[in-house]
Amino acid sequence: MFRLLARWRRLPFDYAALPEYMQRHGLLDPYRRCIAGLVAIMVASGGLLFFSPIGPTGPLESAVMIACMIGGAVVCALWLLRPWPTYRQSVLFVIGADALILGALISIADAPTALTLSTAFLVVGVYCGHFLPMRALLLHVGGTVGASTLLLIIAATSPGADLALLIVQLLVQSALFFFMPLMSQVPLFHLRDDAYRSAADPLTGVLNRRGLHQVVTAHSHMPLAEDDVVAALVIDLDGFKHVNDTLGHAGGDDVLRRVGNRLRAATDGWAVVARLGGEEFGVIAAVPASSFPDRFAAVHDAVHSVADTVPITASSGVAWQSAAEFRRDHRDVENLFRRADRVMYDVKRGGGDRMGVVHCPPGPNRAVVPPARAAHPRSYDDVA
Known part of the structure; x- marks a missing residue:
């Protein structure tokens, strides 16, 4: 595992490589609309929770959920109306999406259900695995595991909480948060590395x-x-x-x-x-x-x-x-x-x-x- 991570870390990273490949094959705009669709589904899911007994109950929780839904709607509009984001904008998207998801989960009245729904972080992790470098992915994984741990602590204080089950959920989710993006990023990075080699002159190291x-x-x-x-x-x-x-x-x-x-x-x-x-x-x-x-x-x-x-x-x-x-x-x-x-x-x-x-x-x-x-x-x- 550590050898794989060390090799993964040494691979070159070019943020523009995959979007440019997708653009050449007519895939970038459909992919961008798919991301907007996923964000829209998550916003709609937050709205439906208002009709569920486990949804936001107090005025503060309702205000937090509404704010997160508005933020999600803005993110959805940006994905629909703006061109593919720059590297900096992609990082901001990941940070903002993680924050909006955490805010929505904290506003849910039933803490064990909120912990279960924290698998929504996985959607952002898959985006990191495809388009961002290892450092950004590890920061995202660390943040989401920390957020899930916070949700576990809140759930553990609930009446009749099954602590063992909550810990199992956290362990399974932590493994998914890490290994799912990792399993997509490693082969993609090797493909990018091969692309670099095919574009380089083997004698001098400059491009061909x-x-x-x-x-x-x-x-x-x-x-x-x-x-x-x-x-x-x-x-x-x-x-x-x-x-x-x-x-x-x-x-x-x-x-x-x-x-x-x-x-x-x-x-x-x-x-x-x-x-x-x-x-x-x-x-x-x-x-x-x-x-x-x-x-x-x-x-x-x-x-x-x-x-x-x-x-x-x-x-x-x-x-x-x-x-x-x-x-x-x-x-x-x-x-x-x-x-x-x-x-x-x-x-x-x-x-x-x-x-x-x-x-x-x-x-x-x-x-x-x-x-x-x-x-x-x-x-x-x-x-x-």
């Missing part, structure tokens, strides 16, 4: 071309501001055959790994880095228009290091579009990289060790091959 497309076309990974530009950088190492001839193929692989690490360090999370094939790398990001040339020039410069046994330089091309021009689909991504690739080859023909920049209008038929320029070490030029 497939992974790059998945990340860029997902709205949550590359948000666009109005004054942003989307720029794609293609980097091709100069004279890589000489590197292989000097260091051998194992040494050449080590150079590629080092370049991948340098590009990741230079982008520091603000850009997506991928190995496009051979000794060619790609970088794409949405950045403010005022800073993008300098940012990408710094990424180009990161390839070279004076500490290298065999000096490494690169020919680079950058193609960019404004945020208004970028449609976030495979065609625009390919168009940007195709234009950047043309600029890169023009730089390489001019001597290499330089970066060229060109504006790339949307549409595959509007590309213009830039004219050749003389090479200038570790600099960049605007290309008409």
Whole structure:
């Protein structure tokens, strides 16, 4: 068990991965409506308890139940009317749902029945198991077990309470609260881990071309501001055959790994880095228009290091579009990289060790091959 938990904890977590997969397969909106339906059923159940002898009896208990029903109705409306929640909103949903369920259960007059109905926490736990990381799930489980324990203490003070039966209920519910989400989360996380591996280049650890497309076309990974530009950088190492001839193929692989690490360090999370094939790398990001040339020039410069046994330089091309021009689909991504690739080859023909920049209008038929320029070490030029 502990080995499983340790392995589970080490698996990568990407909140957007499962919603994006569901969106691509047309499942996200139906799932969102199902969650709204579950919330609506729980709200309606709270209303029906007013017609039961075990339901709220006093004015305070009735007010608490009504407040919880109103809160549930608001949550239901948000699931119906709003897009899929962000990670922060999902965490707030779990906290709010747990609090509303606990408030409704405390307002029930018959405490043993309230303990039985605390299985409603399991619905929230299944959501945690599918969409939130292990830490959030464990916090939810701890909170719900604590809430059920509180309900057990209240029930134990009731006349004629069967303490042994109440403890059995608590133990069974605690096991369900933990193991039901766990049994859904572990295989899902392993599936996500496999998806990460299929999207990554095994030699350098950066994304491959497939992974790059998945990340860029997902709205949550590359948000666009109005004054942003989307720029794609293609980097091709100069004279890589000489590197292989000097260091051998194992040494050449080590150079590629080092370049991948340098590009990741230079982008520091603000850009997506991928190995496009051979000794060619790609970088794409949405950045403010005022800073993008300098940012990408710094990424180009990161390839070279004076500490290298065999000096490494690169020919680079950058193609960019404004945020208004970028449609976030495979065609625009390919168009940007195709234009950047043309600029890169023009730089390489001019001597290499330089970066060229060109504006790339949307549409595959509007590309213009830039004219050749003389090479200038570790600099960049605007290309008409």
